[in-house]
Amino acid sequence: xxxxxxxxxxxxxxxxxxxxxxxxxxxxxxxxxxxxxxxxxxxxxxxxxxxxxxxxxxxxxxxxxxxxxxxxxxxxxxxxxxxxxxxxxxxxxxxxxxxxxxxxxxxxxxxxxxxxxxxxxxxxxxxxxxxxxxxxxxxxxxxxxxxxxxxxxxxxxxxxxxxxxxxxxxxxxxxxxxxxxxxxxxxxxxxxxxxxxxxxxxxxxxxxxxxxxxxxxxxxxxxxxxxxxxxxxxxxxxxxxxxxxxxxxxxxxxxxxxxxxxxxxxxxxxxxxxxxxxxxxxxxxxxxxxxxxxxxxxxxxxxxxxxxxxxxxxxxxxxxxxxxxxxxxxxxxxxxxxxxxxxxxxxxxxxxxxxxxxxxxxxxxxxxxxxxxxxxxxxxxxxxxxxxxxxxxxxxxxxxxxxxxxxxxxxxxxxxxxxxxxxxxxxxxxxxxxxx
Amino acid sequence: xxxxxxxxxxxxxxxxxxxxxxxxxxxxxxxxxxxxxxxxxxxxxxxxxxxxxxxxxxxxxxxxxxxxxxxxxxxxxxxxxxxxxxxxxxxxxxxxxxxxxxxxxxxxxxxxxxxxxxxxxxxxxxxxxxxxxxxxxxxxxxxxxxxxxxxxxxxxxxxxxxxxxxxxxxxxxxxxxxxxxxxxxxxxxxxxxxxxxxxxxxxxxxxxxxxxxxxxxxxxxxxxxxxxxxxxxxxxxxxxxxxxxxxxxxxxxxxxxxxxxxxxxxxxxxxxxxxxxxxxxxxxxxxxxxxxxxxxxxxxxxxxxxxxxxx
Ligand code: SF4
Ligand code: SF4
Numbered sequence: 013x014x015x016x017x018x019x020x021x022x023x024x025x026x027x028x029x030x031x032x033x034x035x036x037x038x039x040x041x042x043x044x045x046x047x048x049x050x051x052x053x054x055x056x057x058x059x060x061x062x063x064x065x066x067x068x069x070x071x072x073x074x075x076x077x078x079x080x081x082x083x084x085x086x087x088x089x090x091x092x093x094x095x096x097x098x099x100x101x102x103x104x105x106x107x108x109x110x111x112x113x114x115x116x117x118x119x120x121x122x123x124x125x126x127x128x129x130x131x132x133x134x135x136x137x138x139x140x141x142x143x144x145x146x147x148x149x150x151x152x153x154x155x156x157x158x159x160x161x162x163x164x165x166x167x168x169x170x171x172x173x174x175x176x177x178x179x180x181x182x183x184x185x186x187x188x189x190x191x192x193x194x195x196x197x198x199x200x201x202x203x204x205x206x207x208x209x210x211x212x213x214x215x216x217x218x219x220x221x222x223x224x225x226x227x228x229x230x231x232x233x234x235x236x237x238x239x240x241x242x243x244x245x246x247x248x249x250x251x252x253x254x255x256x257x258x259x260x261x262x263x264x265x266x267x268x269x270x271x272x273x274x275x276x277x278x279x280x281x282x283x284x285x286x287x288x289x290x291x292x293x294x295x296x297x298x299x300x301x302x303x304x305x306x307x308x309x310x311x312x313x314x315x316x317x318x319x320x321x322x323x324x325x326x327x328x329x330x331x332x333x334x335x336x337x338x339x340x341x342x343x344x345x346x347x348x349x350x351x352x353x354x355x356x357x358x359x360x361x362x363x364x365x366x367x368x369x370x371x372x373x374x375x376x377x378x379x380x381x382x383x384x385x386x387x388x389x390x391x392x393x394x395x396x397x398x399x400x401x402x403x404x405x406x407x408x409x410x411x412x413x414x415x416x417x418x419x420x421x422x423x424x425x426x427x428x429x430x431x432x433x434x435x436x437x438x439x440x441x442x443x444x445x446x447x448x
Numbered sequence: 449x450x451x452x453x454x455x456x457x458x459x460x461x462x463x464x465x466x467x468x469x470x471x472x473x474x475x476x477x478x479x480x481x482x483x484x485x486x487x488x489x490x491x492x493x494x495x496x497x498x499x500x501x502x503x504x505x506x507x508x509x510x511x512x513x514x515x516x517x518x519x520x521x522x523x524x525x526x527x528x529x530x531x532x533x534x535x536x537x538x539x540x541x542x543x544x545x546x547x548x549x550x551x552x553x554x555x556x557x558x559x560x561x562x563x564x565x566x567x568x569x570x571x572x573x574x575x576x577x578x579x580x581x582x583x584x585x586x587x588x589x590x591x592x593x594x595x596x597x598x599x600x601x602x603x604x605x606x607x608x609x610x611x612x613x614x615x616x617x618x619x620x621x622x623x624x625x626x627x628x629x630x631x632x633x634x635x636x637x638x639x640x641x642x643x644x645x646x647x648x649x650x651x652x653x654x655x656x657x658x659x660x661x662x663x664x665x666x667x668x669x670x671x672x673x674x675x676x677x678x679x680x681x682x683x684x685x686x687x688x689x690x691x692x693x694x695x696x697x698x699x700x701x702x703x704x705x706x707x708x709x710x711x712x713x714x715x716x717x718x719x720x721x722x723x724x725x726x727x728x729x730x731x732x733x734x735x736x737x738x739x740x741x742x743x744x745x746x747x748x749x750x751x752x753x754x755x756x757x758x759x
Pocket of ligand 2: 370375378421423
């Protein structure tokens with residue numbers, strides 16, 4: 013069985029742009045939550061001096077993550093902000109002194125077993141850097157290590173524009189290998205598959221060199237068809253395994269980890285410097301010189317523009333991430349987050365959303381959904397308030413990849429409806445559970 | 449400060465719109481239109497233009513009266529007009545063509561909610577209504593202008609049904625040089641249009657292939673000449689342009705195949721055992737009615753789904 017998908021423009025304009033550090037911003041804003049799960053508990057207060065890599069927020073609860081200062085300087089205030097999914101959280105606003113002094117306490121972690129490894133990953137503050145932002149230690153903490161057959165390394169980078177994972181593969185070879193070696197050693201895994209979309213030949217080349225070094229590493233070139241990077245799509249296309257509805261990759265003996273996340277873990281094991289900066293692709297039709305840059309986490313988006321030669325025009329839409337699944341930000345003061353891999357500035361023409369017309373029942377949405385869902389029928393069921401049908405149509409499987417909305421000739425807001433339908437179904441299911 | 453648009457993802461869209469899909473269908477119908485003018489003369493162009501104009505105007509007026517969005521720019525009414533005209537004899541009185549067009553748009557399409565909502569194909573349903581209402585003028589066939597055939601007034605199928613030789617050979621069928629509705633006779637032009645639709649991915653192969661091959665196999669089994677059955681009557685026009693209508697045919701691959709086979713079976717049943725020489729329109733209309741059930745029965749199982757997605 014072949015999974016469907018769509019051919020979209022690649023726009024990998026920045027693949028050859030080795031990332032450069034941007035000048036240290038004057039003010040940074042670090043939110044207490046840049047991950048899925050509970051926000052971290054902020055440890056600093058107004059007036060405290062902080063250094064690069066200093067712990068300023070402690071993971072609270074099992075699914076949470078540490079946060080660290082990305083500059084040296086003074087805490088200006090602890091403020092509140094609204095995240096892109098509408099949750100109010102606190103954040104630390106830090107004024108940089110420009111010196112970028114490293115916290116003295118930083119040293120490479122000392123690890124001698126699996127628990128030590130998990131603690132190190134937890135201390136590093138790393139979360140899924142491919143976009144999801146799920147705390148990595150929580151993902152790697154598998155009770156029964158024997159269940160893991162394969163680690164699939166997600167290097168598909170299937171969204172248009174984004175090349176930060178490509179740069180990881182080209183520039184951070186040895187850290188990728190370190191990361192793999194650590195997982196091998198502490199988690200006893202013997203099979204690693206790196207999945208890369210075919211549109212990145214130089215990265216595939218580089219990873220194949222790596223695979224020559226180690227018999228347990230395989231490189232899998234994926235078709236250039238969006239969305240190869242979707243977790244279930246990736247696992248299916250590399251291993252032909254189907255993750256069951258409501259299940260996790262580990263249910264089929266797999267762990268999926270993004271390549272940049274893995275390389276960061278490798279780097280952290282060597283340096284002990286926690287996650288304080290990110291390689292970010294700056295591109296989009298409003299950008300003069302698309303580039304990859306390395307920016308401290310917390311840098312306001314507006315501070316990135318200068319490093320990319322400025323803007324051609326006032327942007328009409330600015331995205332965290334790519335055009336298919338990226339989140340449109342309300343203002344250019346929003347900070348670079350841990351899982352920000354690209355910031356796309358779109359001009360008016362590129363940002364234009366075509367007019368919605370009546371569904372013509374063409375079936376294109378059905379024919380292109382990687383999971384074989386029926387977005388059209390889901391919309392009808394949602395509109396009719398028929399939750400039972402939503403359940404039968406498995407709307408909960410929808411990964412919001414956007415293929416259906418992309419192809420719909422009537423430009424129906426299918427992803428948006430699916431999101432609402434998922435919420436509705438979830439409410440209904442928890443209600444049903446309560447009743448029983 | 450700046451005014452940023454914060455719409456929900458995705459932020460990219462394909463260039464394909466309803467309008468340009470419909471435009472592709474219109475382009476694909478052009479060879480058949482040109483062929484009909486060559487075969488039947490300028491009157492076929494007149495009938496086509498009248499049908500298009502009436503379809504577009506009735507859609508415009510209806511939606512205006514009902515205070516709904518104007519949808520004529522999606523061009524689907526143009527296609528309905530063209531297809532209806534292609535299913536009429538060239539001698540049809542203009543007033544009958546007008547009534548047929550209005551029926552197609554208002555009764556069959558708009559009363560059900562407009563594009564995408566109607567369960568039956570407007571052109572086909574209107575044609576059937578006209579067959580009942582104006583049976584005389586709907587079945588009087590003229591020959592192509594340059595034909596010197598003696599059997600005036602019969603289509604090859606009608607002639608074959610009566611047991612005569614129609615005097616029409618394969619080549620004449622292929623080029624459309626015989627009696628029939630104005631857009632359905634030239635197999636060559638229709639096949640060209642069909643190929644264009646396939647290349648432009650407006651339609652998939654499933655319905656036409658299932659439909660045509662079922663007719664071929666069944667006519668062989670019933671002792672008829674398969675090639676003759678395929679090339680004559682409205683079969684090709686119907687298989688490429690009318691059975692593939694989005695609103696009224698299933699959207700899953702298997703659904704399309706079942707739909708196509710169903711159309712083929714009913715066509716042959718009517719042609720062989722029915723009292724009517726032509727069964728294509730009725731077969732599609734009957735299958736239109738079954739479409740929602742076929743769609744539901746052939747729903748694909750989503751990847752990793754635990755329960756079936758069937759309902
Ligand atoms: S229904 Fe969901 S999974 Fe399927 S194409 Fe649409 S967004 Fe992607
Ligand atoms: S792609 Fe759009 S127009 Fe076509 S069936 Fe799906 S929702 Fe309807």
